[in-house]
Amino acid sequence: MPTAITPPVARLGLLAAAALVAGVLGAAPATAAPSTTLYAAPTGSGTACTWSNPCSLTGARDKVRTLNNAMTGDLTVRLRGGTYRLTDTVKFGPADSGSNGHAVLYQANPGEHPMISGAIRVTGFGVYDQSKGIYRAPVPAGTASRQLFVNGTRAQRARGPLDPGGFQLSGSSFVTADPSYASFTNPSAVEVVRNNAWKQMRCPLASITATGSGGSSLNVNPDCWRNNNTAVPNPSFPLNGAGLPRLDGVSWVENAYQLLTQPGQFYLDGPAGYLYYAPRPGENLASADVELPVLENLVDLSGTPGHLAPVNDTDPAVGYTGSWGYSSGRPYGDFHDDVHYTTTDGDSVSYTFTGTGLDVLGEVNSDEGGIDVYVDGVRTRTVTPTGATRLAQQAVVSIAGLPKGQHTVKLVKTGGQYLVVDGFTVVPDAIAPVHDIRFSGVDFGYTTWNQPSTAGYVDNQAGVLWDPVTQAPIRIPAAVRVHRGSGISFSGGEIAHTGGTGIDLADGTQNSSVTGNWIHDTSGGGVSLGEVDDFYLTDPARMSSGDTISENTIEHVGADYQDAVGIWVGHGRSQVVSHNDVGHTPYSGMSLGWGWGWASTCDLQSKQGLGNPCRHGTIYSGGNQILNNHLHDVMGVLNDGGPIYTLGGQGGGDGSLTSVLAGNVVSGGNHTNNMLYHDEGSSYWNTHDNLVRFGGQDWMGMWTPTIHDITVHDNYSDYAANNINGTNITFAQATVVAGGNWPPAARAIIAAAGVDPAFRRPGCVVDDDDLAIGYTGAWFASGARGYGDLNDNVHATQTNGDAATFSFNGTAISVLGERNSDQGQVEIVLDGVSKGLVDTSSATRQTRQAIYRATGLGGGQHTVQVIKRSGTFATLDGFQC
Structure with a gap:
């Protein structure tokens, strides 16, 4: 029988067959010496790591460090069944990696189900308010969490009704005639939430006051109000589009004891050390498994360097010699919209840094000329960033492989009309990935993420946010995260009940995979891959590339942050997303690419009505494959997305790379305007042999001229409506099939899409x-x-x-x-x-x-x-x- 949804259970566990997991990951040799197989258990301790005397998870990791320098075969750590309750993130680095081409395998012991948890179990409930059915239990004073799970089922933070009405915006306050809000306790813990178009916005309150007319005024935290209303971050391309909408209404009010009115809701008074909960029918709190997450991140695998971001040309460490000028507020897409420039040969700029490499960001244009590059006083090369078209934020100089330490890079103008300097990206450490570590049959669950409680949720799109202080792009954190990884894999496990995203492969992770997992009940997205702010890279060693997301069942994501998506891919090359089943999402099923019209030429931006000059540069993404996925019942809450949504350029920076979108089945769009949605700036896609059914407004959508160089052919749909307004689009209308009478070729697409039988969940x-x-x-x-x-x-x-x-x-x-x-x-x-x-x-x-x-x-x-x-x-x- 085909696989299906199984009822919620207290124990996490995707019951993957041991033979299947071994086939995916490569099992340790059956005759492995005792020293190559270690054991860990939830109650383990010491350093023996044997069957009879297992280590803790961190103890097993530390034991691996003594054995992995000169491996002759895979080194296996078998995790005994049970719950590994963490008090801190378990971190893996290059020292924990495999060697000599072999891997360190963290595997579920056959027939057992280890689960790594970031929660404390809450007991000791007693009746607190009999009339309202509210119980209370003690928790450690100061406990912070935004999630609760009872017998494996997510509880809802106490909240008021959806779209309550009656609120009027007055300055930075939402005013209502309802007097009850003014009696709320802990008003600074209360949040207002707004769903609008493709965004969700949240802000904590500063206070609640009574109005002179007997109502209530919900006064929003001023810093959050600026970020979500009066000064919404809007740098435009390549980091966001229009910037709007704003927090201008109330979809619901959340997190007050007085809102605890429905079974299955909770309220945590962390400072006082109490958890309040209204049980659902049939829940016995004397025996229930009540899990209160307190960790944000369970497992972190990080190589070096970490996340890289430029410093601006105005940084105090930059030294300019000669007759340099400064220009701000430029419309060309510069970093922070400003540059330093000179027209005088012999003028120089120097930057002293500590690290192993450096990118100098500048401009490519017809008026640029020669630049001599000096490293630590030695001229190493001459570069000429000349081009027919202005390109902003370009790595005009990239230096790598320096010994770690202090270095000085100097650029001297030798020709052309201008030398333009926009910023500097320091590579602080040598590229040393965490590598060849594989998890199989291991479950991860029960995390939280507390930043929105104090700083709000400052949304951009699809789980990509703005840092509330720096306004740099950030993403919802993940329970399992990889930074600068290579050969990392997670397979045959369950990732669920999270306060953020499930798994994140970030910061130039390469040749890694997420395969055959069940990822569900996440507050954020399911799987994230790549970054949004490394678009300018020319060094393949730092690009996200060669990763695979396949054979996963991903459902019921975005439980709290409803702009999140099942699978999100930022910038990347040769990434494969195939044979996944993604469903029941509040926003898009998949979101692929970033940058909006950044990689589209100025004339195309002008045709879109964006004006000229324009914000224009390059994106290294391309050669990606989105194949044979099944996406269904998406866009349950928000608008302007779709089952498969693409954004920004895919040409590899010069149009030489084409990405493929093929063999996918999409259905049940709910609030979808386009089922296959090539949005702003999408380019260099070959979109073919997909099947659309039970759709939204259009089976295919490309709404604006900045969408370009896309070929669409040999698709199937049960309706004909489409919206094709891109540039240089080769479009063949889908074969329109009535009444579900799909021809053999279409039935073959349906049969091949989604999770293959060997990876389907039992049920x-x-x-x-x-x-x-x-x-x-x-x-x-x-x-x-x-x-x-x-x-x-x-x-x-x-x-x-x-x-x-x-x-x-x-x-x-x-x-x-x-x-x-x-x-x-x-x-x-x-x-x-x-x-x-x-x-x-x-x-x-x-x-x-x-x-x-x-x-x-x-x-x-x-x-x-x-x-x-x-x-x-x-x-x-x-x-x-």
């Missing part, structure tokens, strides 16, 4: 948007309904005779649907034999109902068909064996 519940279900007729998808459907989505039809067909292996089957006053009769056909009509009408709506069940079936494959016969609607919610 016997199949959601209505599973690829194994065939719909014929005028069915449509409906998500984010809020009625209690399986995964909050259904398929429905209003046309008698429409059918849904599902084949399975098993001895029993249930058809899940809905009963309601607008429902009628459906006919059930099992293995070609009608089982009669089922009446699904009801005076009240009843969701996730087993409207038909058959048991005692013989072994082998069976086929069940649901056919609408009467009523306004027939609704299908899935199948259960």
Whole structure:
């Protein structure tokens, strides 16, 4: 039977077969010497790391450091089952890496399920307010967390109603006639949340005061108000687009004890040391597993150097000799919109730094000339950043391989009209990746992220934010993160119940993979790959490249930060995202690329109405492959995104690299305007052999001239609407198929998309948007309904005779649907034999109902068909064996 959603369980665990994990990662030799196999356990200690005397996780890591200098085979650390409760992040660096081409393997002991947790378990609940059903338990004073999980199910921070209305904006305050807010305790812990278009914005309050008319004034923290309203960061290309929308309304109010009114909600009074919770029906807090996350990050694998960012040309360490000028507020896309320049040959600029390398950012243009480059007083080269088109933020000089220490780089103008200096990026350490470390069958869960509690959530797009102090781009932190990694892999595990993103492969990570995992119930995104601010790189050793995200099931991300996406890829080369199943997201399923129209020429920006001169430079991204993924039931909350969304250039900087978007099936767009969405600046894509069904406004969208050099051909859709307004677009309309009668080539795309059978999660519940279900007729998808459907989505039809067909292996089957006053009769056909009509009408709506069940079936494959016969609607919610 096809894989399906399993009910929430207290224990995390993607039950991957040991043979499969070994096949993905490469198992240690069966006859490995005892010294090559170590053991760790949740209660482990010491340094023996044996079966009978296991180490802790950090103890096993430290033992590896004594064994991995001259490896002759893979070194295996077997993690015994149970929960490894961390009090601090477990860090891995180059010293923990494999050697001689071999890897260090952290594997689940066969048949056991280790889980690495960042939570404390809360006990000692007692009734606090019987009338409201509120219980209270002590926690250590000062505990900070934004998440809580009870028996493996996420609790909701106490909040008011959605879109409450009645709020008027007055300065930096939201004013309402409702007097109750003025009585809230701990008002500085209260947040206002605003969902608007593609963004979510959050701000803590400074205070709540009573108004003279008897209402309440929710007064927003002034720093957060500036970042989210009056001074929204808006550097434009290559870091963001329009900058808007702003925090200009209230979608809900969050985190006050007085808002704790619904079962499944909690309130943490950290300073006082108390956790308040209203249990759901059936939850017994005397025996429940109540997990309060307190760590942001569980495992960190970091090589050197870390994250690299330029310093501006105005930095005090920069020395200018000669007749230099300074120009600010330029419209060309300079770093911080300013440069230093000279027109005099012999003028020089010097920068002294401590590190191993340096990029000098400048400008390529027709009026630039020769530059002599001196390193520590020795002329090493002459460069000439001359080009027919102005390009901003270019690495006109890149120096690498210096011994770590203090160095001085001097540039001397030798020709041309101008020498322009824009900034300097220091490489502080030699490139030394953390490498050849592989995790398999290991689960990660229960983290938090507390920055929004004090500084708010200053959104840009898709989980990329602005630092509330520096206004530099940052991203939602991840439970598992890799910086400057190589040959790192995570496979066959579960990453869930996080306060941020699941896994992040960042800062030039190369040849690493996230394969065959179940990633779900995250506050942020599922998997992030690459960066947004390293677009200018010319050094392949520092680029994100050669990574793979494949065979993962990623669902129910963005539980708190609803702009987050299932898979996010920033700048990168030769990245592969293939055979993933991504569903039930509040915003886009996948977001690929960055930079908006930065890599598009000034004439194309002018055609978009952006004016000329323009912000224009290069992006190193290209040669990426987005293949055979299944994306469904996305865009449940926000707007202006899609199942697959691309942004910015993919030409490798010079148009020589083409990326491929092929073999993907996208369905159930909800608030989607484009199902396949090549957004602003997207370029050099070959988009073919994709299938769109149950879609949004357009099956394909390219709305503006800065989208360019894209070929679209041999796609399939169940509707024809499209929006093609790019430049140099080769567009062939999709083969439009009515009634779900897909031709063989289209059925082959459906069969090949999504997670391959060997990687599917076991279970016997199949959601209505599973690829194994065939719909014929005028069915449509409906998500984010809020009625209690399986995964909050259904398929429905209003046309008698429409059918849904599902084949399975098993001895029993249930058809899940809905009963309601607008429902009628459906006919059930099992293995070609009608089982009669089922009446699904009801005076009240009843969701996730087993409207038909058959048991005692013989072994082998069976086929069940649901056919609408009467009523306004027939609704299908899935199948259960």
